[in-house]
Amino acid sequence: MSRADPALVVGDLAAALDTIADHNSGRPMPLISDAHVHALHGQRLAPVADQPPILVPRGESAKSWATLAAIVDELALRAIPRGTPLLALGGGSVGDIAALAASLFKRGTPVIHIPTTLLAQTDSAVGGKTGLNSAGTKNIAGTFHPPALVVADPALLDTLDRRQLVAGYAEVVKYGLIDDPAFFAWCEAHGRALIDGDRSARTHAVRHCLAAKARLVRGDERDLGGTRTLLNLGHSFGHAIESAAGLGRLLHGEAVAVGLTLALRFSAFLRLCPPANADRLAVHLAAVGLPTRLDEVGLKGADLGRWMAHDKKNSASVRTLVLAHGIGRAFVARAVDEAALVAFLAAA
Numbered sequence: 298m299s300r301a302d303p304a305l306v307v308g309d310l311a312a313a314l315d316t317i318a319d320h321n322s323g324r325p326m327p328l329i330s331d332a333h334v335h336a337l338h339g340q341r342l343a344p345v346a347d348q349p350p351i352l353v354p355r356g357e358s359a360k361s362w363a364t365l366a367a368i369v370d371e372l373a374l375r376a377i378p379r380g381t382p383l384l385a386l387g388g389g390s391v392g393d394i395a396a397l398a399a400s401l402f403k404r405g406t407p408v409i410h411i412p413t414t415l416l417a418q419t420d421s422a423v424g425g426k427t428g429l430n431s432a433g434t435k436n437i438a439g440t441f442h443p444p445a446l447v448v449a450d451p452a453l454l455d456t457l458d459r460r461q462l463v464a465g466y467a468e469v470v471k472y473g474l475i476d477d478p479a480f481f482a483w484c485e486a487h488g489r490a491l492i493d494g495d496r497s498a499r500t501h502a503v504r505h506c507l508a509a510k511a512r513l514v515r516g517d518e519r520d521l522g523g524t525r526t527l528l529n530l531g532h533s534f535g536h537a538i539e540s541a542a543g544l545g546r547l548l549h550g551e552a553v554a555v556g557l558t559l560a561l562r563f564s565a566f567l568r569l570c571p572p573a574n575a576d577r578l579a580v581h582l583a584a585v586g587l588p589t590r591l592d593e594v595g596l597k598g599a600d601l602g603r604w605m606a607h608d609k610k611n612s613a614s615v616r617t618l619v620l621a622h623g624i625g626r627a628f629v630a631r632a633v634d635e636a637a638l639v640a641f642l643a644a645a
Contacts, residue, residue, distance in 0.1 A: 415465025464550030478625030
C-alpha cells in the first residue's frame with residue numbers, strides 16, 4: 298500500500314470514533330474546522346478532540362498564509378507533541394489548509410480528514426494535495442501530505458445547502474468522464490436523486506469516487522504526469538474561472554462544471570471528441586442545476602488566458618491540458634496548440 302492509500306471509512310461517524318481514537322492511542326487530538334461546520338458537527342467529535350477547536354475562516358478565505366500561520370502558532374502554544382494527528386472537519390478548504398499545517402508542523406504530523414461536503418467526500422479528502430491561495434491564484438502553494446485516515450459519513454451531507462450539494466456533484470461526474478462511461482451513465486440516471494437526498498445514491502457515489510481517486514493516485518502520488526494528472530480534467534479551465542471571477546465568488550464545483558464542459562468542447566474543437574459527447578455532458582450538468590457556459594458565471598473566454606498560464610501542469614512554455622476522446626476517454630495532451638486555444642477561448 299502506498300502513502301496515497303489511506304484507510305477509508307465510508308459510514309456512520311459515531312461508529313468510527315474508536316478507529317479515529319486508535320490513531321493517537323485514545324488521547325485527544327487538535328480539531329481544525331470553521332465556525333459554521335463546528336456548530337453543526339463538532340460535538341460528534343468531542344470524545345476524540347482537544348478543546349477548544351482551532352477555527353479558520355469559512356470557504357476559500359481559509360486558504361491563506363495568515364490562516365496557516367495562525368494554525369501553526371496555536372499548535373505550538375498548545376505544545377502538541379510531534380506525531381499527534383490533526384483532525385480536519387469540514388469541506389475542501391478546511392482540509393487543504395489543515396493538511397498543509399500538518400505537513401509543516403514539526404516537519405510533519407498526521408492528518409485525519411472528516412469531510413462534510415459532497416466535493417470533499419468524493420474527491421479532495423483523498424490524494425494528499427494541500428494548498429493555499431496567493432496573489433489571486435488558486436492553490437499556488439502547497440505540499441503533498443496524504444491523510445492517515447478518511448472518514449466520510451454521507452449523513453453529514455444532510456446539512457448542506459442545495460448550492461453546495463450541486464457544486465460538489467461536478468466532481469462526482471468527473472470520474473465518469475475520465476475513464477468510466479458506465480459511471481457517467483449511472484450519474485445521468487441517479488444524479489438528481491443523489492442531490493435530492495437519496496442516501497443510497499450518495500453512499501454509492503462516495504464509495505465509487507474515493508476508490509476511483511485512490512486508484513488514479515496510486516503510483517503517481519506527486520502528480521508527475523502519470524494517471525493522477527487525469528484528475529485535473531476540467532480544472533485548468535476551472536481554476537482559471539475561479540481566479541478570473543475572484544476567488545470565493547464561485548464555488549469550486551461550479552467553476553469545474555464549466556471547466557469540464559469547456560474541456561470537452563475544446564476537444565471537439567480540435568476534432569478529438571464527437572461534439573455530441575460535449576452536448577451530452579452539458580445537458581446533464583444543466584439538468585442538475587450546474588452552469589456550463591462562461592456567460593452563466595459572468596465571464597468571457599478572453600478572461601481566462603493569463604490565469605491558465607499559471608497552471609501547474611504547464612512546463613516552461615509547453616501548454617498541457619487534460620482533454621478527451623469522448624466520455625470516459627480522458628487523456629493528457631501535451632504541447633497543446635496555443636493558437637487553437639486562444640481561438641477557442643475567443644469563441645467561447
